[in-house]
Amino acid sequence: MHVKCRGGCYPRSNVDRFAVPDDKVSWDVPYPQYSPLEFTAESVLAKPPWADPELNTGQLQPIWNDLDTTHGIDRRSHCHVYDVVNGRPRNPVGRTGLQGRGWLGRWGPNHAADPIVTRWKRTVSGAIQMKQPSGLPIMQFIAVQRHDTKEWAIPGGMVDPNERVTATLKREFGEEALNSLQLSDSEKHHLEVVMEKLFNSGDEVYRGYVDDPRNTDNSWMETVAVNFHDESGDSLGRFQLHAGSDAIGVQWIDISNTLCLYASHLTFLKEVAKRHSASW
Numbered sequence: 001m002h003v004k005c006r007g008g009c010y011p012r013s014n015v016d017r018f019a020v021p022d023d024k025v026s027w028d029v030p031y032p033q034y035s036p037l038e039f040t041a042e043s044v045l046a047k048p049p050w051a052d053p054e055l056n057t058g059q060l061q062p063i064w065n066d067l068d069t070t071h072g073i074d075r076r077s078h079c080h081v082y083d084v085v086n087g088r089p090r091n092p093v094g095r096t097g098l099q100g101r102g103w104l105g106r107w108g109p110n111h112a113a114d115p116i117v118t119r120w121k122r123t124v125s126g127a128i129q130m131k132q133p134s135g136l137p138i139m140q141f142i143a144v145q146r147h148d149t150k151e152w153a154i155p156g157g158m159v160d161p162n163e164r165v166t167a168t169l170k171r172e173f174g175e176e177a178l179n180s181l182q183l184s185d186s187e188k189h190h191l192e193v194v195m196e197k198l199f200n201s202g203d204e205v206y207r208g209y210v211d212d213p214r215n216t217d218n219s220w221m222e223t224v225a226v227n228f229h230d231e232s233g234d235s236l237g238r239f240q241l242h243a244g245s246d247a248i249g250v251q252w253i254d255i256s257n258t259l260c261l262y263a264s265h266l267t268f269l270k271e272v273a274k275r276h277s278a279s280w
Contacts, residue, residue, distance in 0.1 A: 011148070015039045020094075027094055036099050040054075041101075050105045051101075090217060093209055096215050111159040113165045115154070115170070115228060116269065142177050142250065144177055152260075155177040169202070176246070177243070178241065203226065204224065204226050255278060255279075
């Protein structure tokens with residue numbers, strides 16, 4: 001059940017969501033009073049390359065629940081087949097209290113990729129630090145501070161049309177955590193060598209729906225989260241971090257259950273810690 005995309009005011013707007021109690025989230029439960037407002041941000045309606053046109057204009061004839069080869073957009077959900085009601089895709093998890101697309105560009109699933117880059121926290125002498133009283137090793141991940149909500153998050157981003165998720169993972173990490181767009185040619189080459197080594201293999205820890213505050217009844221976030229662990233700390237573990245793209249801060253943060261992170265990111269980190277037998 002989603003939580004962060006229900007109740008209160010929709011992010012960066014003065015639009016209030018229609019109240020949806022826990023027992024009325026499911027579309028299978030009758031809710032005759034349900035009458036959510038419609039909201040799609042002006043920046044989305046301006047038809048940028050990353051956004052669909054409105055459905056009532058005749059400019060878009062999407063192929064729901066399938067790979068839209070005409071536009072190079074994957075409209076399949078990682079979860080399951082979603083319903084299309086009155087010509088609009090319907091959020092597979094349930095009601096959110098808002099119709100339209102909000103700040104999201106695509107009708108239906110908006111696909112993202114989240115690279116979780118980790119290392120062991122070490123002492124000055126290089127020994128792995130242990131957390132007491134559990135005695136388990138402390139793991140760190142690279143986090144970026146989002147420009148829109150100021151929350152700390154995994155440095156992920158949207159999958160571009162015709163782009164493979166593996167390419168998105170590497171591109172978004174480089175742009176958000178290492179500010180690769182501002183590097184010189186020689187620096188970019190060095191970065192590419194380091195990233196190719198680390199990103200050569202990864203462990204997929206999650207694939208599915210994201211409890212994102214931008215979700216609506218007709219548009220929602222889904223992601224593939226992959227862990228790239230720098231076991232020795234010799235790869236990106238020693239690379240200088242620079243916030244770029246839409247991030248305003250970047251740093252290594254200890255993985256802990258006390259963290260307050262954007263969307264469902266804490267859930268992803270819990271799985272990473274579990275797989276590495278790290279402290280939580």
